[in-house]
Each structure stands twice: as C-alpha cells, then as structure tokens.
Amino acid sequence: MKTKFLKSVLPISVVTLAIAGAFSTHAMDKASDRMVERTGYEHLSQQEPCVARIACTTDPGDPCTFNGAVLYDQLTSVSCPNPLNKIQQ
CATH class of the missing domain: 1.20.5 (Single alpha-helices involved in coiled-coils or other helix-helix interfaces)
Structure with a gap:
C-alpha cells in the first residue's frame, strides 16, 4: 500500500x-x-576622489546631485566615472 x-x-x-x-x-x-540603487559619490579633490553622499539609481532620468554637484557610481576607491540619476518617487 x-x-x-x-x-x-x-x-x-x-x-x-x-x-x-x-x-x-x-x-x-x-x-x-x-531599478538598481547605488550610492552616489562626489569628486572633491585628488586626496578625496570619491566621497559617498546619497542614494541614486542607474535608471534613466535627471542627474543625481548633492548641493549642486553631480554624483557618480564608484568603481574603485579612486575611480567614480559613471554619472548616476535621481531616484524617481
């Protein structure tokens, strides 16, 4: 059975x-x-090339900014070449 x-x-x-x-x-x-959420990094100087600021996205849209500065996606500790966009609410 x-x-x-x-x-x-x-x-x-x-x-x-x-x-x-x-x-x-x-x-x-x-x-x-x-949407892929990423931390936006700001270029400040040679000593501080990538400083974390706010959450941004890789989705198309308006540029992600912090106090007027465009924010970028960080690849390495000294390289953040890719601009990010604002998270749409």
Whole structure:
C-alpha cells in the first residue's frame, strides 16, 4: 500500500516542484530589470576622489546631485566615472 501511494504521489510532487522552480526563476529575471540603487559619490579633490553622499539609481532620468554637484557610481576607491540619476518617487 505504501509503495503504491509513493509511486503515484512522487511523480506529481516532482512535476509540481519543477513548475514552481520555473516560475520562481522567471520572476527573478523580471526583478533584475528593476531599478538598481547605488550610492552616489562626489569628486572633491585628488586626496578625496570619491566621497559617498546619497542614494541614486542607474535608471534613466535627471542627474543625481548633492548641493549642486553631480554624483557618480564608484568603481574603485579612486575611480567614480559613471554619472548616476535621481531616484524617481
């Protein structure tokens, strides 16, 4: 009786898990298309090339600024070349 039950339920469970996995993977792909939030860094001087300021985004939009200075995405401790944009509310 136990073996008969397992033989009929196990394949259904495996198929259900496979379908659930496919849907969750597809949802993760959609989530990666959303806004990417980054800390905006300001160029101050050679001694302080990248100083953290406020949260910005990589999505298209108006430039992200802090006290009139455009903010950038930091690549290394001395390099922040990519301008960021304001987070749209």
